[in-house]
Amino acid sequence: MYQILKKDNGLALMIEPEPxxxxxxxxxxxxxxxxxxxxCWGSHLRLRGLGEPSSSLLKAAAEITVLETQGGAVVxxxxxxxxxxxDVKSLMA
Numbered sequence: 804m805y806q807i808l809k810k811d812n813g814l815a816l817m818i819e820p821e822p823x824x825x826x827x828x829x830x831x832x833x834x835x836x837x838x839x840x841x842x843c844w845g846s847h848l849r850l851r852g853l854g855e856p857s858s859s860l861l862k863a864a865a866e867i868t869v870l871e872t873q874g875g876a877v878v879x880x881x882x883x884x885x886x887x888x889x890d891v892k893s894l895m896a
Contacts (some may be wrong), residue, residue: 805850806859807867814864820871820878822847828869828883831895832861833891840869840883849895 806817816830818840818882826843832853838861840848853861861867864885888894 805848807860809856810868811867813868815868815870816840816850816883817870818848818864819873820873821848824879825881825883828881830861830867830869830883830885831888831891831894832885833888834858834862834867835891837891837895839869839891839894861877862887 808815808817823843823846828843829841831839831841836851836853836857838850838853842848848851857890864889866884869879869881869883869892870877875892
């Protein structure tokens with residue numbers, strides 16, 4: 804489960820914590836209803852059901868702050884650049 808929030812200083816993605824720490828994370832998006840958060844080699848998260856206004860915000864964003872939360876507390880916080888690609892679903896094959 805995830806949530807995308809618009810903050811004063813940009814966008815934030817709230818997700819459940821992952822066991823491995825991120826290493827050179829990247830947020831991949833094509834403007835459609837699916838995105839990928841690559842956290843590190845061997846750890847990625849597919850985000851489905853993206854719609855407006857998240858779609859417009861993501862297409863214009865240079866980066867997104869990722870907040871891994873558990874029980875209302877932020878366990879891990881990091882920034883991932885947003886990369887717009889032609890077809891994100893082809894990267895999932």
